Structure formats: structure tokens, C-alpha cells
Amino acid sequence: MDNTKLNFLKQLLDTFGPSGNEEHIRELIQKEIKDYVDEIKIDSLGNLIAHKKGIGKKIMLAAHMDEIGLIITHIDKNGFLRFSNIGGVSASISLGQKISLKDGTIGVVSSEHLEEIKELKLDKLYIDIGANSREEAEKKVSIGSVVSFYGPLSVNDNRAISKAMDDRIGCFVLVEIIKNMKDNNKDLYFVFTVQEELGIRGAKTSAYGIDPDLGIAVDVTSTGDTPKCKSMEVSLGKGPTVKIMDGSVMCHPRVKELLISTAKKYNIPYQLEVLEYGGTDAGAIHLTREGIPSGAVSIPTRYIHSPGEMVDLKDVEYAIELLAKSLQEEI
Known part of the structure; x- marks a missing residue:
């Protein structure tokens, strides 16, 4: 992956954006x-919808912008x-991690004294931003x-x-895909959704408004290639996944057949x-209106819902190729 792409990816990842x-x-x-789409709009919930017009089938591709996070409940x-959680946050993963406020202030998550580690729960944790009093903290939060x-x-x-x-x-x-797509024989809607981590909310409202003929979510998935992990036939570096369920x-x-046949071709x-377990925006898209044929392409990711999520950039490049080629196929 070249430096221009990596720089943009870094901006996306580093930018603040909990649900x-x-x-x-x-x-x-x-x-x-x-500069690469015919129309952009932001709907009432905050989804970004980019439209590349075409005369063929109406296809919706969705990826969510939000990340897990925390919300302050008491000072x-x-x-x-x-704090409480926004999305799936683990107490054990949170302990000792650095956090960022919206203004860029950095803090750390620590714990009350515990006699046993099994007592570790979110309500035993607190954030320290270096403030000496409630009044000082309230200048930031x-x-x-x-x-x-x-x-x-x-x-x-x-x-x-x-x-x-x-x-x-x-x-x-x-x-x-948007930036590199030259020929387009489909009516394409690229939707960057909100609040997926809180129950695939943005995909639900945007899919209702678009009413596509077919929907594809692009998200991450777990792997089965780390020591003593839950068995799963997915590994880093072996390509993106075509979701079955x-x-x-x-x-x-x-x-599924579109994605698999394109990959083979x-x-x-x-x-x-x-x-x-878990779910993606496809879970909301497929239940929209009378039902939308839906599926997903996933990027294998280790340590999901942590500050150290790991992907293989080759899998990412292959996912771009797979989806771009699939959109050129007969649907």
C-alpha cells in the first residue's frame, strides 16, 4: 500500500468518532x-450517502463510521x-489503556483496588485525566x-x-472503490453509516430511504489464528472473507454466489x-421494507474492540479488488 493511501488510512483511524x-x-x-461521485447527501440520522449514478441495478454498499467508546456518567x-460503555467494551481490555477526549486530552483507565481479578467490571474502573478536583476536570469534560x-x-x-x-x-x-472505479453500469450507493455499534441503526434508516435491489456490508470479522482462540476458519493474510452468516x-x-464466483474468476x-455471534450493517439492510438480498465482505481482524485491532493490508487490497470486480458483474 503506497504512502498516499496509508496517510489517508491513518487520518481515518486516528480521528475521533465514537457512535x-x-x-x-x-x-x-x-x-x-x-470529486468522484455524482451526488452526496447526509440524511437525518447522519449517514453519508454517496451516489454514483447508473442505469443498472440499484446496489447499496455500507461501512460504518463509528467506533466503540465510553461516556462519562460521574465526576x-x-x-x-x-463512565459507561458505548458499544461492546470489555473491562479487562480497558484497564490500563489510554483514552482521548474530543478536544484531544489524553487520560488513562485505572481501577479501584480489587481483592480478586474476577471482581473487575466497568463500574470498578475510572478515568484519570490528571485533574486535581471536580472543578478542574469540568474544564475539560x-x-x-x-x-x-x-x-x-x-x-x-x-x-x-x-x-x-x-x-x-x-x-x-x-x-x-469510489476513487478508482472507471466504468459504472450499476446505480451505486456508497453509504457510510452511523451508530452501527449501538445496534446497526444507521444502516436501517439509510437502506429504507434508498430501497436497493441488493446490499453489501463491508466490516471486520474475527479470526481463528491466535493461541487457544475460539475455533474459526479465518486467518490474517489469506484474503477477505465472504460472509455466510x-x-x-x-x-x-x-x-454469496456473486462474490465467490468473482473471486474465482x-x-x-x-x-x-x-x-x-455479532453482526454488521447487512443485518439491518436485509430486513428493510419487503426484504433486500444482502451479504457482506469482511476484513479479518485480530483483537476486535480493543485499541490494538490488527489487519493485514494485503487482505484490504484484495477486498477492494473483489468488490470492485463484483460490481462489474451481471447482478
Whole structure:
């Protein structure tokens, strides 16, 4: 991946954007794609919808802009911050991590004294931003302030590590398809959705408004290639996955066959994914109106919902190729 692409990916990943606070991500993406699409709009919920007009089938591709985060619930007299979760946040992963406020202030998550590690829960944790009193803390933060984890992008050869790969890497894939697509014989809607981590909300409203003939979500998925992990036939570096099912969707045969046949036709590495939990925007798209044939392409990712999510950049490049080629096929 060249430096121009990596620089844009770094901007996407480093930018603050927990669920419900996607405006900076939206602005960044809009600026990047505005010269490559026919129309851009932001709907009432905040989804960014980019339209490349065509006369063929109406296809919706979706990737979510939001990331997991924390929300401040209490500030004590000494300036320590109590919080709740935004999306799937683990107490064990959160402990000891750096966090970032919206203004760029960095803090750290620590814990009350515990007799046993099994007592570790979110309500035992607090954030320390270095304040000496409630009044000092309130200059930076208030009840309801949103917090993201701090995990700047690092790249070791083809392995990239960062917070918010879930799902800025999917947004990156869509942006690259938009910028590099030359011929378009479909009516394409690229949707950068909001609040996926809170229940695939943005995909639900945007799919209703677009009413596509077919929907494809681009998101991350877990792997089965780390020590003593839950068994799963997905590994880093072996290509993107074609989703068969997850906790939110049983993917439509039409979409699966399109993606698999395209991968075989162009010798694009791919894997098949059965995720026994979780979900993606496809889970909302396929239940829209009378039902939309839907599926997903996923980027294999280690350590999902942590500040150190890891992907293989070769898988990302192959995902871009797979989706771009699929959009040229007969649908």
C-alpha cells in the first residue's frame, strides 16, 4: 500500500468518532470523495450517502463510521471520571489503556483496588485525566462527554495495528472503490453509516430511504489464528472473507454466489466466514421494507474492540479488488 493511501488510512483511524459523534469522520470522507461521485447527501440520522449514478441495478454498499467508546456518567470531587460503555467494551481490555477526549486530552483507565481479578467490571474502573478536583476536570469534560480509546496507527510490514479498524477499514475500502472505479453500469450507493455499534441503526434508516435491489456490508470479522482462540476458519493474510452468516444475518445465496464466483474468476484470494455471534450493517439492510438480498465482505481482524485491532493490508487490497470486480458483474 503506497504512502498516499496509508496517510489517508491513518487520518481515518486516528480521528475521533465514537457512535453518535461521527461528524469529523464524515467530513474527512466527504472531502476525499466529493470529486468522484455524482451526488452526496447526509440524511437525518447522519449517514453519508454517496451516489454514483447508473442505469443498472440499484446496489447499496455500507461501512460504518463509528467506533466503540465510553461516556462519562460521574465526576468525583477529586476529578476522577466514572463512565459507561458505548458499544461492546470489555473491562479487562480497558484497564490500563489510554483514552482521548474530543478536544484531544489524553487520560488513562485505572481501577479501584480489587481483592480478586474476577471482581473487575466497568463500574470498578475510572478515568484519570490528571485533574486535581471536580472543578478542574469540568474544564475539560462534563456528564455525557464521549471518550474514545487512544491507539495510533502502527504498520509492521503488511500488518497494521490501530484503534477503530472496526470499521474505518471498511470505510477505507469503499473510498478506494469510489476513487478508482472507471466504468459504472450499476446505480451505486456508497453509504457510510452511523451508530452501527449501538445496534446497526444507521444502516436501517439509510437502506429504507434508498430501497436497493441488493446490499453489501463491508466490516471486520474475527479470526481463528491466535493461541487457544475460539475455533474459526479465518486467518490474517489469506484474503477477505465472504460472509455466510453471523448473529444478524444469513446471507442471501445471490450475494454469496456473486462474490465467490468473482473471486474465482479473477483469482482473488478469499475465505468463507461463519461468525457465531455479532453482526454488521447487512443485518439491518436485509430486513428493510419487503426484504433486500444482502451479504457482506469482511476484513479479518485480530483483537476486535480493543485499541490494538490488527489487519493485514494485503487482505484490504484484495477486498477492494473483489468488490470492485463484483460490481462489474451481471447482478
